[in-house]
Amino acid sequence: MSKTIFNFWLDTTLLVLFLALAAVSVITQFVFPPPANAKGWLLWGATFGQWMSVQFGILCVFGLAILLHVMMHWSWVCGVISTKLLRSKTRMDDGIQTIVGVGLLIVLLHIVGAVVFAAWITIERPDQSSARIQPHPIHQTIARDI
Secondary structure, eight states, X not given: OOHHHHHHHHHHHHHHHHXXXXXXXXXXXXXXXXXXXXXTOOBTTBOHHHHHHHHHHHHHHXXXXXXXXXXXXXXXXXXXXXXXXXXXXXXXXXXXXXXXXXXXHHHHHXXXXXXXXXXXXXXXOOOTTTSOOOOOHHHHHXXXXX
16 A cells, blocks of 8 residues: 555544544533433433543544554654754754654653643542542552552
8 A cells, every 4th residue: 555545544534533523522512411410311322421431432543543644744744843943954864753753752641641640649539428429440449459
């Protein structure tokens, strides 16, 4: 398969994933009642929680497809940055481009991880003495292991 055909199908896949993510997001935001009131509601046999899981799954596949898209165009991205933005007369060598790309990916994943970790350690639980709310299963597992 040629690079052009691969890019065409990758871009088509990105479009389909984006539209699916948009549709599921609109459904969870506007069709279902607010999450606190969505217990028992079903849409096409699926609960609010199942729709949220579908949304997260689509988001993960969409993110991987975007990553693949950027990887396929990484030489072009590096060329534009070095020649157009930095006004350099020479382009980066392929090895340097790879190191920069992997380094950037590591930094971005660490930023996302730090945000998720900050959210996880600062989330406020409701008063469980007056409410019948079960703690999140991951918190139960970690608390049990500590």
